[in-house]
Amino acid sequence: MVRSPTFYAYIVRQFLFWFIAVLLVLSGVIAVFEFVEFVRQVSAIPELPLSLAFTLAAFKLPSSIEILFHFAVLIAAMVTFWRMTRSRELVVARAAGLSAWQFLAPVIVTAMVLGVVKITVVNPISAAMYGRFERLDVDYLGGTGDIMKVAKTGFWLRQKDENGVAVIHAEKVSGNGDQLENAMFLLLKPDESYRGRIDGASARLKDGKWQITDAWVMDGNEPPQHVDSTTLPSNLTRNGIQERFASQQTISFWDLPDYVRNLESTGFSSTRYRIAYQSLLSQPLLMAAMILVAAAFSLRPGRRVDTVLMIVGAIVTGFSIFVLGDIVAALGRAGTLPVPMAAWATSGVAMLFGIAALLHLEDG
Structure with missing residues (x-):
């Protein structure tokens, strides 16, 4: 089996560069829209300073970044593979004896590490800042504050x-x-x-x-x-x-198990919080699936019109996975599906789709 640590490190660097770039761009776009919306709300109350709109947008942004994470992984991987295919770098790698599965492996591992970082670092920061955002919303913009x-x-x-x-x-x-x-x-x-x-x-x-x-x-x-x-x-x-239960966005990955135990001890159903916890645990698998989906759409060289179809197809697929996750989670909260299936089904389906598409691309 041919191995090339130097090439593996190179493709991982390319992927991380595009991941950071895509995440920054998407976060910037979301931040602008949220800032404009908060400016509108703050401006309706004359005694409030305009700086409050910036503060509210800043505290809410990390929760938006969490949602954007798997889109950023998908787009970054797609751009990385497409650019390396267009520059013939992947063609040369294949000619040297590397299969797609070999040069995808380090990128998949990197994406899974990003998934772990998301749930252990980004999620707790997001939960703390979103909790602060909710308190500001109650204090200044008339939120209900009737939280259990x-x-x-x-x-x-x-x-x-x-x-x-x-x-x-x-x-x-x-x-x-x-x-x-x-x-x-x-x-x-x-x-x-x-x-x-x-x-x-x-x-x-x-x-x-x-x-x-x-x-x-x-x-x-x-x-x-x-x-x-x-x-x-x-x-x-x-x-x-x-x-009126506390929003899932205000409870970090580390605090969810205790919250579930406390909730069950009082007699309330903890289903939606158990689904939220299991869904967070499934994030590394979902990130790996995004790499396979991106590879299936971008490893084959083509004309300009094919490139457009590739981009549209990948974005539609990523959005469909996001919608599927919401639907399956809703079914789990309603008791139609067991908690493990409601939490892991989306990641599993995305992984199977990516493997099947890549097998078809590689082996026909």
Whole structure:
């Protein structure tokens, strides 16, 4: 078997150069569009400084870069192989006895390493910065801020209406996710000053209100009063509670396992977070698949019209893989598919497609 470490290092350098270049260009385009959108939102509130738009765009950009990662790998690999085919470098390599599988191997390994970097480094940075972006959105642009926080001691939920704010804590959830056990309702006025507190053995959400049983009610600074049952108005629904879980974009790869365990200990379903974690684990395989797809479209020399078709075909394929991932994940969250299949199916299908296309190109 012919080996050429020098040539392998050269093709990896070419791929990394184009990966960085493509990622910077795509990120720049996304950043401009997001900055313009935030300028529009900030300008609608006269007292806000324009610099806030830049800050919001900067904090949101890493989450966009995460989404662009596999597109950048695909386009960078395609440009690398196409340029080396046009310059006859790959033709000479093949004539020297190197097969496509041999010179693709180091690029595939490099892409998988990029996938590991994405989930272990880029994702935690993105999660931290997106969390900061959400807080700024709540503070300045009128975001709801009604986010559920899950911890080992239970969960915290904030609801807001015309009467003020209620900060809700419960140790556990039962039923269909609308019944709380050992619940505490801290009541605040619209200016978020203290209004009162209700502690109940249980609370059930129904008909636009919390039905709290075996409760101790404190109104302002008055002594607590025990009642068998009391109600508290609520604009929440059972589905609304589920929607107020922390965004997956704010939970890093390293924190997801603990978040899933805490969520399950409170009685909520952790399906979408387990899918998110497994999907992150599948990223190195997806990056490898992107290399094979790029090779299938760009290793064959052709005329200008063929080049255009190659670019369009590769971009459509990459976008289709992205859409397929969303569809399969949605089916997993709905319980139609098991979690491992929902998380790994997209990477597996992309890998099989790339291998099949490259086998057809190489062996006819």
